[in-house]
Amino acid sequence: MSEHSGKVCPQSRPGTEPYWQACKRHEFLIQQCKECGNHQFYPRIICTSCSSRAVNWIPASGRGTVLTWTVVRRAVSNAYAAEVPYVIALIKLQEGPVLMSIVRGCEPESIHAGMTVEVSFEEWSDQVSMPVFVTTSG
């Protein structure tokens, strides 16, 4: 059994397959509008800026900064018990979109707004490589 056995894994849904397939290859994708250049995440079928349906998947830098965070101190199940305390943060990607993710690589007390992070991947199941973020600055 892996260290991630029993965790709640996301299910691929219509429209999200390219994202999860890329994660499996340890590539981090976001969407970009062909009409106006807007970057967006999470995936949608139309551009959130101009409503065009011409949205493409593109490789993202995988880098961003912490906007805000919370520290999880009580595991929601035994599958997470070995990880508490851990950090869940809102991360502003270099391309602009904001996403929520786990941040690894620092003590929860040392995390702060503006901390730089980059994507990494954890194998949560045979089907799911979960993107998480690791700190790149103090």
Ligand SMILES: [Zn+2]
């Ligand atoms: Zn657009």
